[in-house]
Ligand code: NIG
């Protein structure tokens with residue numbers, strides 16, 4: 001017997017499947033018809049066409065996928081899903097013609113969710129937020145980023161981050177947490193005083209608690225200036241925390257360009273992004289995270305500069321931005337449809353935006369987001385007849401199963 005004839009063991013084998021590997025030079029979908037995936041110790045140990053399957057592969061468990069499609073597990077790389085309360089009253093005001101900005105300036109908006117979120121316990125926060133996470137999981141999410149930013153105090157912020165981490169323990173999903181250090185000022189405070197407190201006290205404490213994987217800030221006229229956000233990023237850098245930014249959503253403030261100079265993982269929203277910002281993002285590899293749910297829900301009319309982002313080779317991700325004010329959206333599939341319909345992204349860009357590029361926006365591109373040997377075995381298995389169906393439908397969920405680090409979970 002030759003060495004190559006010895007049986008090779010794997011824990012689970014998925015076969016008779018079409019694959020979207022998202023692991024193709026040039027950034028395509030990487031389609032493999034009639035393929036297989038083998039998993040060992042939670043990692044992908046083989047992936048390819050059935051014809052290339054090792055002769056002596058011996059699986060603990062074999063799953064016949066019946067011709068279904070397997071994509072990487074979906075990744076929602078921008079959410080604010082841990083919060084309490086609701087904002088349908090403001091939605092109704094906006095329907096009457098009051099703007100998001102006017103509501104915020106009158107003390108509503110983010111500030112009202114801060115009040116609601118800060119007045120409940122961690123257990124209540126968890127109970128209020130779990131249905132939103134479950135809705136994402138039901139549509140194939142295997143990694144989710146969750147931001148704080150609705151705490152009126154540092155304690156309330158830490159409660160939000162703890163609730164987010166806890167979700168990753170009680171559900172089969174990888175949770176990545178972000179300390180949204182500068183979102184809105186607690187009512188009685190001055191903006192600069194808040195920034196000084198964030199830098200001197202909050203970031204060091206959050207870093208010490210290890211409850212956050214990154215730091216974010218809201219750079220806008222109703223948020224914080226680019227200079228204030230750069231102060232926050234300096235403090236984050238001192239504690240080795242990667243940064244990301246909400247930028248150029250309602251107006252152009254130069255936040256994306258500044259964040260790119262800090263090597264930000266991502267700059268998100270970007271409807272008002274200019275050429276200088278695009279060039280800076282291209283140079284630093286900062287991912288453009290587009291949020292079509294917020295664009296749709298706030299009835300924004302200025303489109304993000306998709307053509308220019310493509311032309312400069314800026315990676316593009318998509319996310320739900322699940323939050324009570326601008327995007328009460330818990331459907332990655334609908335976000336993909338909106339990315340295509342509203343922003344004219346291609347099917348491949350929409351799917352990459354919720355897999356490979358979303359992983360990059362979280363700094364996890366060597367962990368998840370593609371079907372590739374050595375990466376975590378995070379999969380989404382779909383009852384579809386072609387990849388375009390994932391983006392094309394509105395309100396139909398063809399998810400058959402999720403696989404999180406090798407554990408197969410039927411929907
Ligand atoms: O991503 N722009 C700031 N932050 C959120 C909105 C939060 C809210 O309105 O509660 C966003 O759109």
Ligand code: FE
Nearest residue numbers: 078080246321
């Ligand atoms: Fe957001």
